[in-house]
Amino acid sequence: MPPTASSPTWPTGQPRASSPPRSRSKTHRWHAPIATRWPKECPVGKLPRALDLFAAEVQYWRLDPQYWRPVLEAAAEAGLPGVSSYVPWEVHEIEKGSFDFDGSTDPRLNLVGYLELVKELGLRLAYRPGPFVCNEMAWGGHPRRIVMGDPGMMVWQADDTPAPGYMLQAKEGWQPSYLHPAYLDEVRAWFAAVDAVAREFTIARGGPIATCNLDNEVSYIVRDSFFGADYNPCVVGRGKLYHQWLARTYGSPDRLPYAGRFASFEDVAPPRRLENVQANLPWFFDWVAFKEWLMAEYLRTLRAMHEECGLRGVSFYTNINPHRPEGVPTRFASFAGATGGLVGYDFYRNPWLSYSGYSSMARVLRLMNATLPLSWSAEFMGGWWFVNLQGNRVPRNHTEFMSLAAMANGCKAISWFMFHDRHCWGDAPVSQMGHRRENHEAIRNVVAVARRLKQWGQLKPVSDLAIAYYRPYMWHCHLGDPMPCADNDLHVGDPVLWGEKAGAAVAEYEGLFRLAGQAGYHAAAVDISDAPDKLKDHRLVWLAAEPFIEEAAAALLAAWVRKGGTLVVSHAWPTVNLAGQPLDFLGLGRPPDGPRRLGKGRIVWWDGSVAAEPGKELLETVAEVKALLDGLIGAPVVAASSPPVTTMHTSEGRCRAPAAGDVAGEPERHNLLEAVLHEGGGARVLYLLNLHNRAVAAQVVFRSIPRARLQEVGGVGAKLWVRGGCVTVDIDRKSARVFHLLKGGPR
Numbered sequence: 001m002p003p004t005a006s007s008p009t010w011p012t013g014q015p016r017a018s019s020p021p022r023s024r025s026k027t028h029r030w031h032a033p034i035a036t037r038w039p040k041e042c043p044v045g046k047l048p049r050a051l052d053l054f055a056a057e058v059q060y061w062r063l064d065p066q067y068w069r070p071v072l073e074a075a076a077e078a079g080l081p082g083v084s085s086y087v088p089w090e091v092h093e094i095e096k097g098s099f100d101f102d103g104s105t106d107p108r109l110n111l112v113g114y115l116e117l118v119k120e121l122g123l124r125l126a127y128r129p130g131p132f133v134c135n136e137m138a139w140g141g142h143p144r145r146i147v148m149g150d151p152g153m154m155v156w157q158a159d160d161t162p163a164p165g166y167m168l169q170a171k172e173g174w175q176p177s178y179l180h181p182a183y184l185d186e187v188r189a190w191f192a193a194v195d196a197v198a199r200e201f202t203i204a205r206g207g208p209i210a211t212c213n214l215d216n217e218v219s220y221i222v223r224d225s226f227f228g229a230d231y232n233p234c235v236v237g238r239g240k241l242y243h244q245w246l247a248r249t250y251g252s253p254d255r256l257p258y259a260g261r262f263a264s265f266e267d268v269a270p271p272r273r274l275e276n277v278q279a280n281l282p283w284f285f286d287w288v289a290f291k292e293w294l295m296a297e298y299l300r301t302l303r304a305m306h307e308e309c310g311l312r313g314v315s316f317y318t319n320i321n322p323h324r325p326e327g328v329p330t331r332f333a334s335f336a337g338a339t340g341g342l343v344g345y346d347f348y349r350n351p352w353l354s355y356s357g358y359s360s361m362a363r364v365l366r367l368m369n370a371t372l373p374l375s376w377s378a379e380f381m382g383g384w385w386f387v388n389l390q391g392n393r394v395p396r397n398h399t400e401f402m403s404l405a406a407m408a409n410g411c412k413a414i415s416w417f418m419f420h421d422r423h424c425w426g427d428a429p430v431s432q433m434g435h436r437r438e439n440h441e442a443i444r445n446v447v448a449v450a451r452r453l454k455q456w457g458q459l460k461p462v463s464d465l466a467i468a469y470y471r472p473y474m475w476h477c478h479l480g481d482p483m484p485c486a487d488n489d490l491h492v493g494d495p496v497l498w499g500e501k502a503g504a505a506v507a508e509y510e511g512l513f514r515l516a517g518q519a520g521y522h523a524a525a526v527d528i529s530d531a532p533d534k535l536k537d538h539r540l541v542w543l544a545a546e547p548f549i550e551e552a553a554a555a556l557l558a559a560w561v562r563k564g565g566t567l568v569v570s571h572a573w574p575t576v577n578l579a580g581q582p583l584d585f586l587g588l589g590r591p592p593d594g595p596r597r598l599g600k601g602r603i604v605w606w607d608g609s610v611a612a613e614p615g616k617e618l619l620e621t622v623a624e625v626k627a628l629l630d631g632l633i634g635a636p637v638v639a640a641s642s643p644p645v646t647t648m649h650t651s652e653g654r655c656r657a658p659a660a661g662d663v664a665g666e667p668e669r670h671n672l673l674e675a676v677l678h679e680g681g682g683a684r685v686l687y688l689l690n691l692h693n694r695a696v697a698a699q700v701v702f703r704s705i706p707r708a709r710l711q712e713v714g715g716v717g718a719k720l721w722v723r724g725g726c727v728t729v730d731i732d733r734k735s736a737r738v739f740h741l742l743k744g745g746p747r
Helices: 065-077 111-120 181-201 241-250 278-308 332-339 355-371 396-408 438-452 471-479 504-518 532-537 551-562 619-633
Strands: 082-086 093-095 124-128 209-213 315-320 342-347 377-381 414-417 465-469 493-497 500-502 523-527 540-544 566-570 596-598 601-606 638-641 673-680 683-690 696-702 708-712 719-722 726-731 735-742
Touching (some): 065 111, 065 438, 181 278, 241 278, 278 315, 278 332, 278 493, 315 332, 315 377, 355 396, 355 465, 355 504, 355 523, 377 396, 396 414, 396 673, 396 683, 396 735, 471 493, 471 500, 500 504, 504 540, 504 619, 540 551, 540 619, 551 566, 551 596, 566 619, 601 619, 638 673, 673 696, 683 696, 683 726, 719 726, 726 735
Parallel strands (some): 209 315, 315 342, 342 377, 377 414, 465 540, 540 566, 566 601
Antiparallel strands (some): 493 500, 596 601, 638 696, 683 735, 696 726, 708 719, 708 735
């Protein structure tokens, strides 16, 4: 029987502590910022060329081998430089220690033959051997014997029960604990077998394998909530990983900033319930930080295993599944440190792309731009989870628009998932026999846009301002979130800290991107925890604050303002540090009544909250934000607008029945047009996005480009002229147009 809360198997033989003992005499103080308390490992290496990462998922073991060639030829015909392919442990293991890679038991398992064909066709391959692959498989890619094995090898929840495993198909089993020695031994044996095949086909040896996926969507199979993982004794037992991390982080028990005194690190137990959070916040936040480290350490361990098995000369990467807030506990910078720099994000959005769906995708990409050396999507929606086409169609326009919208926000490569139909998946770009469909042409058009932009790898979005991403505020939201991977829902509620609900500031952070966009300004993200050096790239930063902040973060912002930056603070004014001690934020004592000078810069306090649900922002608030930004930084680099769009649809893109009081042709008054300028390598490119449900004539205004020629990239190949800094561009509903911005043009 698995261990239970009433009968825990605990290595110390002592009862679990729900919280450290209290001591009123101790002064709680951070000795270093949470975000930087451990050294960076696995420095960023040479990354693949962005264009080479474009791909689409082909699953050889789910296809009749006679159709491997037509499906792969269709990928090449779409302009893709490569494909990605899971190599599931679950299907290749015949029995423990015995594997089929040559098709001796089933021709679909002939991995050697498949790799030879990929090589013959001149395609690259993203090799994805798990050990977990998800993929709507019976046990998520693990052999059944693994997930139904010893409960002591599994992830334990806070009540000491094993965490349920992959429950979409077989609906049985548990989730292995990432760093449990017994599990790692099993993974090592799997890698030794499959890498013996793969290493002969690496790009360094003239083969197709250029990249290797480390696991898949590392998140304890979407059970990475605060109390969901991982309390296995190999993690939290006396002297184990948690205590080792504490020792590495603090050096001495005397430096622990917790509400209690400890003779040794081994006396510290992890949190198991939300009690006295405000009085002991560092203890709770450290549990999140530790889990972020643990997942990155798992990736480092997998990478080392592959290298020990002879898989060299490839770029390692991992892919992150959607979380809200993004980056917790799947910390972008930590994952990049583990892989060597390459981290992709998985984007799935229903047709048609809604305003909220676009906004969340754009926000995540802007954080990736701020934190990672390369922003790309390792899985990007191609097809649908269901094969029933009634109500489950993926039109070509959706695929093109979603893809180009991602590229407009800095996504430098896309790997579509799936490329062909298969079990639990339909309406893909090609059939399981290789028949081309409308989305095959959509992919070809999107890839062609990137190929035609010769400076593709150097082009980056130009921003007007940045919204500050601050990890402790995201951690606060995470503490009470029962399912961080449910990215349609943002947790707002417990625990309350200094009067502030968890998640409220995150809602403000998210809403600021939309408000700025509707006001005509392109807002980047700036990660003041993991990439503070990029503050210097921005003239204005907006911080949706909570009542607490680290001293180091406050000092960082103050130093940036003194050098000439403009800081807008909204939602709350920080008054304490993370230990609850009084803090004089920016040396002002309290929020300023108006813009306040600090050195060469300015501080502005925006009283109250400005966020709202997507598409429901108050027009008065949008106007106020526009006026504020115009007064602080002037007009945006480029902006697009149109007269109110007449529609009987909601801004979310779904038809609704007329309601009492509706007038036929009710206008959508929010500005759902976005113009994004990219610069790099001496080139300028304009992306124009129409998120309305009707075609519009967009008025595009440039701040400092009085005249120019617009040459469309793809599309109808139109040529337009910028006169007096303005140009009118017609654009269909839910569409994107891309233009080279060239010098010259009529006066």
